[in-house]
Amino acid sequence: MSPAARSSVGTIGLALAVGAAALFALGWGMIAVPPGEVVAGLFGSGDPGNVQIVRELRLPRVVTAIVAGAALGIGGVLMQALFRNPMADAWSLGLTAGGQLGVALLVTAAAFSGPAAIDFLRNFEGVSITLGAMVGIGIFALAMAALARRVGTVTLLVVGLMLGFTVQGIVSVVIHFANRVGGRVFSGWNDGNFASVTSADLPMLIAPVIAGILLALHNAKPLTALLLGETYAKSLGTDVTRLRRLTLAAVVLLVAPITAYCGPVTFVGLIVPHFARAIAGTARILPLLPLAALGGALLALAADLVVHAPWEQHFLHLNAVLALVGAPVVIALLIFSPTMRGQR
Amino acid sequence: MLRLNDLSVGYGAPRGTVLAHLEVEVGPGSFVCVLGRNGAGKSTLLRTLSGLQAALGGHALLEAEDIAAMRPQTRARRIAVVLTERPASPGLAVDDVVSLGRQPFTGWQGRLTADDRARVHTALEMAGAQSFATRLFDDLSDGERQRVMIARAVAQSPQLMVLDEITAFLDLPGRVEVMALLRAHARRTGAIVLLSSHDLDLSLQLADSVWLLDGRGGLAVGTPETLIADGHVGRAFDTNAVRFSPTLGRFDLAAQV
Numbered sequence: 001m002s003p004a005a006r007s008s009v010g011t012i013g014l015a016l017a018v019g020a021a022a023l024f025a026l027g028w029g030m031i032a033v034p035p036g037e038v039v040a041g042l043f044g045s046g047d048p049g050n051v052q053i054v055r056e057l058r059l060p061r062v063v064t065a066i067v068a069g070a071a072l073g074i075g076g077v078l079m080q081a082l083f084r085n086p087m088a089d090a091w092s093l094g095l096t097a098g099g100q101l102g103v104a105l106l107v108t109a110a111a112f113s114g115p116a117a118i119d120f121l122r123n124f125e126g127v128s129i130t131l132g133a134m135v136g137i138g139i140f141a142l143a144m145a146a147l148a149r150r151v152g153t154v155t156l157l158v159v160g161l162m163l164g165f166t167v168q169g170i171v172s173v174v175i176h177f178a179n180r181v182g183g184r185v186f187s188g189w190n191d192g193n194f195a196s197v198t199s200a201d202l203p204m205l206i207a208p209v210i211a212g213i214l215l216a217l218h219n220a221k222p223l224t225a226l227l228l229g230e231t232y233a234k235s236l237g238t239d240v241t242r243l244r245r246l247t248l249a250a251v252v253l254l255v256a257p258i259t260a261y262c263g264p265v266t267f268v269g270l271i272v273p274h275f276a277r278a279i280a281g282t283a284r285i286l287p288l289l290p291l292a293a294l295g296g297a298l299l300a301l302a303a304d305l306v307v308h309a310p311w312e313q314h315f316l317h318l319n320a321v322l323a324l325v326g327a328p329v330v331i332a333l334l335i336f337s338p339t340m341r342g343q344r
Numbered sequence: 345m346l347r348l349n350d351l352s353v354g355y356g357a358p359r360g361t362v363l364a365h366l367e368v369e370v371g372p373g374s375f376v377c378v379l380g381r382n383g384a385g386k387s388t389l390l391r392t393l394s395g396l397q398a399a400l401g402g403h404a405l406l407e408a409e410d411i412a413a414m415r416p417q418t419r420a421r422r423i424a425v426v427l428t429e430r431p432a433s434p435g436l437a438v439d440d441v442v443s444l445g446r447q448p449f450t451g452w453q454g455r456l457t458a459d460d461r462a463r464v465h466t467a468l469e470m471a472g473a474q475s476f477a478t479r480l481f482d483d484l485s486d487g488e489r490q491r492v493m494i495a496r497a498v499a500q501s502p503q504l505m506v507l508d509e510i511t512a513f514l515d516l517p518g519r520v521e522v523m524a525l526l527r528a529h530a531r532r533t534g535a536i537v538l539l540s541s542h543d544l545d546l547s548l549q550l551a552d553s554v555w556l557l558d559g560r561g562g563l564a565v566g567t568p569e570t571l572i573a574d575g576h577v578g579r580a581f582d583t584n585a586v587r588f589s590p591t592l593g594r595f596d597l598a599a600q601v
Contacts, residue, residue, distance in 0.1 A: 003437075086434055221454040224440075225447055229431045234396055236500075237420030237448045283435030286453055 003280055007287035010279040014294035018066065021301045025062045026054050030310045056199070063202060064194040065304045066297040068262050069272075071209045071254040073296025074216050076269030077276065077288050078254075081223045082247045083148050086333065087157045089269035090255040093144045094163030095137045099259035101167045102136020103129050104174040126204035133256040134208075141248050154334075164264070191317040192265040194304050205257045212253030213293070219247050220286040227283060265300070266319045267326025272296045274333065299325070346370040346393075346504055346536050350402035353385065353392040361400055361561070362388045368555065368565050370536050372503075375527040377547035378540040380557030380580060386540040387508055389557075393538065394425045394506045406504055420448035424497035426507040430489060436481045438492050442468055445499030464499050470525065471495035486513035494522065498529060505529075507539045519543055523550050544581070545594060548572065556580050 001009070026042070027033040033041065033050050040046035041054035072090070079088040090096050106128060110117040121128050140163070148156055197205060222243045225233040230240050258265060276291035277283055303321040307314075347369050354362035362385035370376055378386050391397040393404050395411050404411045406422060414422070424445065433441065445467065446460040456464070468474045471491045476484060481492060490510055497505050507526070511519040523539070527550055530537040541547050547554065548568040556564040556576050564576040571577055578588040581595070589596050 084434075218452070221447065221450070221452060224454060225444055227433045227436055228441065228444060229429070229433075231396060231427060231429070232425070232431065232444075234416070235394060235420065235423070235425035236444060237417040239416060277435050282437060282440055283433070284440055284454070 001281075003282040003284070003287065007280045007282075007291060011290045011294065014291065014298060018294050018297045018301065021298060021305070022062050022066065025065075025301055025305050025308075026058045028305065028310070029053075029058065029308060032310075060197050060199045060202060061195050061304065061308070062301065064197040064205065064262065065300040067206055067209055068194060068258045068265055069268055069296035069298065069300025070293035071212065071258050071296070072265060072269040072300070073272040073276070073292035073294075074213060074289055075251050075254040076271075076273045076296075077285065077292045078216055078219070078223070078247050078251050079269065080273050081226060081285055082244065082251075083145075083156070084227070084229070085148070085153045085156065086274070086337065087153055087270065087330070090137070090251060090259075091164070091264060091266050091268075092157055092270050093140075093160035094167070095140045095144065095160075095251070095255060096259050096264045097164040097167035098136040098138075098140025099133035099256055100136070100171050100264060102132040102134070102139075103260055104171045105136075106132035108174050126201055129260040130204060130208065130257050133260040134252050137252050137256050137259065138248070141251060145244065145248065192263045192319045192322070194262055194300070194318065195308070197261050201261060205261050208253045208257045212250045213289075215246060215250035215253065216289055217286070219243060219250065220289060223247065223285045224283075227285075264319070265322070267322045267330070268296050268299055271326050271329045271333075272299060274329070274337075345372060345407060346538075347405040347408075348402070349405060351392070351399055351404050352401035353388050353397070354400050355388070363557065363561055363563060364400075365402070366563055368563070370538075370553070372534040372536060373530050374552045375530045375537045375550065376539070376553050376555060377551035378538060378555045378557070379544060379547055379577075380540075381559050384557035384559040384580075385561075386557060389555075390506050390508045390538065390540055393504070394423055395419045396425070417448060420500070422502055423504045423506065424500035424502035426490075426493045426497050426505075426510050428509045428512055430486060430513070431493075433481050437477075438473060438479055438481055438484070439464070439468075439477045441481050441492055442473070442477075442495045442499050445496040448500065463501060467495040467499035470498055470529065472521070472525075487515070487518050490514060490522070494526070501533075503535055505535055505537045507537070509540050509542065511541055511543060519546060523547075527552075544577070548577075548593065 023035055023038055027035055027038045031053055033054060037046050037050045038054055041051045044051055076089045079090060079093065080086055107121065110121045144156070144160065147159065222233065222238040225236045225238050226240070226243065233240055272292050272295045273288065275295050276288045279291055280287045303318055306321045307316050307318050348366045351366040352361055352364040354360055378390065380386050392399050393411065395414065399412055411419065442464050443456060446456055446464060447454055449460065450456060468477050471494045473488070473491045473495045476488060481489065484492065490513060511522055514522060523546055526537050526539060529535065551568055553565065554568050554571055556571055558564065558580040564571060572590050572593065575590065578590065581588055585598050586595050587598050
C-alpha cells in the first residue's frame, strides 16, 4: 500500500477503534450500562439513573481522555519534528514540569497576596490555571529549544527528565504551603488523572486544544521541510524562525490545558508519533497528525479504562499504566531504532 | 542569466569581507565550477547566491531580479541548493525527500499534482536514484544520499542550481558521473549550475567556465583553457611544495618543475 492509502486506512480504523472504546468506557465500571442504554443515555432518554451515570459521571472523563490523548499525540509529532529528535515530547523534555511549576507558583502567589487574589483565582480557575501552565511551558520550551542547539538527543532527554524530577520536588513543597487554596487544582496532580474534569471545565480544556490543532495543520508542510534540516528548509522557502515560534506556540496550546487539568500525563506524546509513523510508512507531518491524534486518544482511553475498571479497590494510577506500556517502547526505541543510531 | 553586480560577500567583524566588487555574467545552460583553496570564500559566495546569507554590498541578479530581495517562496521556486552536510532525516523515504523539491509549488497541504509526480519521477531517473526510491533515506550510503539530494534539486526545476562541495564523499567514478549528469542537466534544461569543488582536474575538464578564487579576495573568470594559459590556476593553488604545470594540466612537486 502507498503511504497515502496506509494513512487513510489507518485513520479510519483508529477512528472506529476510538469510537468503540469510548462507548465501552461509558458502559463499563462499577455499574455496568449496556451499549444500547449508553447511546440512549447520551441523548438523555432511557433510565434516569443510567443517564446520570453516562452523561454526568463518565462522559466528562471519556471526553477528557480523548482530548488529552489527541492533544498530546499531536504535540509529540510537533516536538519530534521541531527538535529533530525522536525522543522529544512535552513530558520527556520537561515542558509539562514547567507547566506544573507555573500553576503551582500562580496558586502560591495568590495564597500569599491575600483573599481577594484567592477569590479571583477561584472565580476564574479554568482560565488562570491554564494561563499559568502556558507561561511555565512557554518558558521551559524556549530554554530547551536553546539547549537543543548545544547538546545531543539523549543528553537533552536526560536533562528534560531531570527537570521533571526537580520540579516535582519543588511543587510538593509549594503545595504544602499553598494547600489552603490549592484545593481541587492539586488533587492527584502528580499522577495524571482524567477524572477530575467536570463538564463545566470542558470548554476551557478543549478551546486551546482546537487552536493548537489548527496551528499544527498550518505548520505541517514547512515542518516536513524542516526534517531535512534548517538550511534545506530555508532553501525551500521556509521562514524557519517563524516556524519555530508558531510550532512552540502550538505545543503550548496543546499541552498547557492538559497539564493544568489532568496533571503530567506521561509517555503518550513520546510513543504515539512512532506508532503513527509506522502506520503511515512516512515521516511527512500532515498524514501523521490525524493518526497521532486518534492513536493518542485510543491509548489514553485504554489506559484510563484500566485505571477505572471495576477493581476491588483503586490501586492503579494513570501514569503507572502508561509507564507499563510506554517505558518498554522507549527502551526498545533507544536500543533498536535505526533513527537513534549514532545519536547516543 | 545570472549577473553579479559589484557584489561583495562576507561576514561582520572579525572575519569581514571575503570577496569584494565581483562582476560576472553567466548565460543560461552553463555548467560553472567554483574553485579555490579552503577558506578562499567558495561557500560564502554560494550561500550568498542561494539567498541563505545577505550580501555585504552590490547585487546578485537572476533574470534581472535581485536574489536577496526575492520573497522566500519565489526564491525557492527559482534556486535549488545542495550542500556538503549530510542530513539525517528519521523516517523519510527517498521518494519523500525528492518530493520535497516540489514543495515551493504546492498548496498548504503539500499535495502533489500529476505533473509534480512526473517531475519527481524524472528527477529520480536522471540522478540514477530510482532503484532505491522506496528505501529510507537514512539507510543509504553517502554516495546514494548525495544522488537523492541532487534529484531533489532537479525536481525543484530551478533556473539556478547551487551545489557546495557535494562530491566530497564520493569516489572517483561517482564524482565523474555526478558532474557529468549536472552538466547534461544544465544543457538540457537551460538551468545555470554552479558547483564548488576541490576536484581541480575534473572541474577543468568538464566546466564551461570556471570561477577561480585566489584566496586573496580576487576572482578570475574564464574557460578552463584561458585560466590555465594565463597562469591563474597556478597563482591560486601553488604552494612552496606543489606547483601547477600548465603544460601537463596537473600538479607537480615543486622540485620536479
